[in-house]
Amino acid sequence: MTKPLISVSNLSIGYGCRVLMKNMSFDINRGDVFAIMGPSGCGKSTLLRVMTGLIAPLSGTISVGGRDFTGDECARCDIMRNIGILYQGGALFGSMTVAENIELPLRQYTGYSDSMIRDIVDMKLTLVGLPGVGDLYPSQLSGGMKKRAGLARALALDPQIVYFDEPSAGLDPIASRQLDDLILEINHAMGTTIILVSHELESIFTVANNSIFLDTARHEISGRGNPNDLRRNPPNATIKQFLTRGKTNEKSAE
Numbered sequence: 086m087t088k089p090l091i092s093v094s095n096l097s098i099g100y101g102c103r104v105l106m107k108n109m110s111f112d113i114n115r116g117d118v119f120a121i122m123g124p125s126g127c128g129k130s131t132l133l134r135v136m137t138g139l140i141a142p143l144s145g146t147i148s149v150g151g152r153d154f155t156g157d158e159c160a161r162c163d164i165m166r167n168i169g170i171l172y173q174g175g176a177l178f179g180s181m182t183v184a185e186n187i188e189l190p191l192r193q194y195t196g197y198s199d200s201m202i203r204d205i206v207d208m209k210l211t212l213v214g215l216p217g218v219g220d221l222y223p224s225q226l227s228g229g230m231k232k233r234a235g236l237a238r239a240l241a242l243d244p245q246i247v248y249f250d251e252p253s254a255g256l257d258p259i260a261s262r263q264l265d266d267l268i269l270e271i272n273h274a275m276g277t278t279i280i281l282v283s284h285e286l287e288s289i290f291t292v293a294n295n296s297i298f299l300d301t302a303r304h305e306i307s308g309r310g311n312p313n314d315l316r317r318n319p320p321n322a323t324i325k326q327f328l329t330r331g332k333t334n335e336k337s338a339e
């Protein structure tokens with residue numbers, strides 16, 4: 086058996102003395118599209134922040150490629166260099182052009198020349214379906230284009246893992262589906278491991294091959310596996326209700 090790319094062990098997360106989730110253990114394999122599911126406020130974004138090293142867990146460990154980065158500042162920096170994050174809304178700097186936004190991580194982490202950086206920016210914009218928009222400002226882009234530009238920035242350093250927080254939030258159904266297609270394309274074409282936080286069921290069922298469900302009341306993971314399998318055989322009433330949007334008399338969400 087191949088070793089997991091990410092291994093989370095006995096992880097508890099929260100703020101101060103408020104514990105959101107406790108004793109979480111799960112693995113993510115290389116090439117997975119892994120969904121973190123759960124109702125609003127259960128701690129999905131917090132888990133993402135902990136997994137990307139932005140905040141510390143209350144306890145437990147997270148290792149990436151066999152290296153535990155909790156409590157090891159050096160490992161944390163190395164790991165952060167190898168991940169991309171697409172925040173809700175794209176989180177582009179409004180005073181910079183799209184190209185300047187994508188250049189940021191390249192200027193921060195590499196010694197590439199200006200012309201090389203320009204080539205990489207053009208390549209990433211083409212990859213996300215936005216060729217030629219580098220000179221525009223974020224305010225000139227639609228919601229879907231902002232997410233794509235944010236994704237181009239997240240991909241600038243060719244990360245092996247990309248984290249998405251609610252990728253389809255605020256998008257119309259067509260833009261949302263196009264973003265799902267793009268996520269799968271990047272996963273297939275580059276083997277990038279994708280971890281996404283979402284409560285958009287359609288998107289989860291389309292893109293994810295593995296998942297965990299965070300249960301607010303129990304403060305723990307109460308289900309795991311392929312979301313489509315979880316929908317067919319929900320392990321408990323909470324997951325059944327979540328995955329069928331409360332239509333518990335029906336067999337599926339569609």
Ligand SMILES: Nc1ncnc2c1ncn2[C@@H]1O[C@H](COP(=O)(O)OP(=O)(O)O)[C@@H](O)[C@H]1O
Pocket residue numbers: 100105123124125126127128129130131132
């Ligand atoms: N920086 C923070 N300090 C204290 N509490 C926070 C902070 N960020 C989020 N929370 C609280 O933690 C809970 C989980 O938040 P979050 O992880 O954003 O949930 P989700 O992404 O699942 O909707 C919420 O009750 C939220 O108010």
Ligand SMILES: [Mg+2]
Pocket residue numbers: 129130131
């Ligand atoms: Mg959130």
